Structures are given as C-alpha cells and as structure tokens.
Amino acid sequence: MTKRLFVGNLSWDTTDEDLRAEFSRVAPVLSATVATDRDTGRSRGFGFVEVEEADATAVISSMNGKDVSGRQLTVNEARPKEPRGDSGGYRRGGSGRY
Numbered sequence: 069m070t071k072r073l074f075v076g077n078l079s080w081d082t083t084d085e086d087l088r089a090e091f092s093r094v095a096p097v098l099s100a101t102v103a104t105d106r107d108t109g110r111s112r113g114f115g116f117v118e119v120e121e122a123d124a125t126a127v128i129s130s131m132n133g134k135d136v137s138g139r140q141l142t143v144n145e146a147r148p149k150e151p152r153g154d155s156g157g158y159r160r161g162g163s164g165r166y
C-alpha cells in the first residue's frame with residue numbers, strides 16, 4: 069500500500085524533480101508532483117509525494133517543518149479531494165430570462 073502526502077509552503081521555483089530529490093533523502097519516493105496553475109503553468113506552492121505506507125510516518129516526521137529553499141515545509145497525509153459542487157447562481161445557456 070502507498071500513502072499520498074501533502075507538501076505545503078513550497079518555494080515557487082520547486083520542480084517535481086526537486087521535490088522527489090528532497091524526499092528521497094528520507095525514503096524511496098514513488099511519485100512527486102508540484103501543483104501548477106492551469107493558465108500560467110506556475111507553481112501553486114504545494115504538491116504531493118507518494119511513498120510506501122510503511123515509510124509515511126518517518127517521512128512526515130522528518131520533513132514537516134524542515135527548511136527547504138528558505139521555507140518551512142508543511143507535510144501531512146493528504147485528504148481526499150472534496151467535490152466542488154455548484155458554482156452558485158450562474159446558469160449556462162438559455163436566453164437570459166428565467
């Protein structure tokens with residue numbers, strides 16, 4: 069089994085490879101992804117690292133609060149993505165009359 073970890077407070081210039089290299093110092097990394105803005109392609113300042121479940125606790129305790137590129141990382145177990153739901157009030161299509 070694997071665990072997906074949330075990594076917050078990343079430097080804006082952190083790449084997937086940088087993230088993998090930093091976490092690989094603690095345990096083997098199965099995947100590492102920095103979240104990027106859909107329009108600009110720039111980092112959103114957080115990412116996800118996937119490790120074996122047996123290594124997750126050690127990775128969290130070693131990396132949470134660690135200074136990387138002048139920023140203290142926030143590392144914890146990722147929560148499932150929640151559904152976004154209705155965007156509120158805006159209706160697509162139609163003539164504009166309700």
